Each structure stands twice: as structure tokens, then as C-alpha cells.
Amino acid sequence: MQDTINFNVASNGVLDPSLAIKGHTGKMKKKILQKLYQGFVQLHILYHSKKDRVYGVWMMDELKRHGYNIGPGTLYPLLNKMEQSGLLIKEKQVVKGKVRKYYSITQLGIEVFKDAEQKAAQLFHEIKGIQNDKI
């Protein structure tokens, strides 16, 4: 317990999160970012399913394009969870002899997206604003 606390404290006694990252290397950082990005990814899915229905492989490629490396083992349960929450609605269609699951946004999904979009824009502007102040 004592070690964990010392870990985050620099020699001057100030709490320094970068020390924790150094100590636990990428593993802890990766876990934290994964959790943080789950919200971003869901927002991304809502955004695209609002424009047009999406399916797993397409969504995976799209997320990869944005730098999110998400495999089917993560994406499919997430789509499922979002469907169960009532954010998305699923329809099956046979494409080239294979069943493809398409996801479209629901009214609830649209409402959730609108709220989250505002918060994301607000945060983005604040972060950008802080950076501009430093220049």
C-alpha cells in the first residue's frame, strides 16, 4: 500500500501521474485509455449509424482509420450492448450468401447522441482554448 502511494509522489512531494505511467509502463496506460475510449467509440458508432446503417466489419475499418484498434471480440459485444440498451436496432440481410447484421440508430440513440455531441464539442473547445492560451 505504502509503495503504491510513494510511486505517484515525486521527490518534491507533489503528486505526479507521469511517475505512475513510467512505473507500470504501457500496461496500465493502455487499460485506462481503453476504458476512456469506449465512450468515444460508442459516440462514433452512434454518429455513423445516424448517417446510415452500419455493420461490424465496416465499423471496425472506420474505427481503425481513426486510430482505434478494435477487434471483433470487442466491437460485436459493444454493438450488442448498445442494441440491448435501445440505442441501436439490428436487422439481418443476406449479402453474398452470408447473413450481415446492420445497425441503425433509434430515437433514443439520436437523443443520447445529441447530448453527448454537445458535451464532446464543449470539451473539445475548452481543450483547444487552453492550448491557444499557451501560444
Ligand SMILES: [Zn+2]
Ligand atoms: Zn468516423
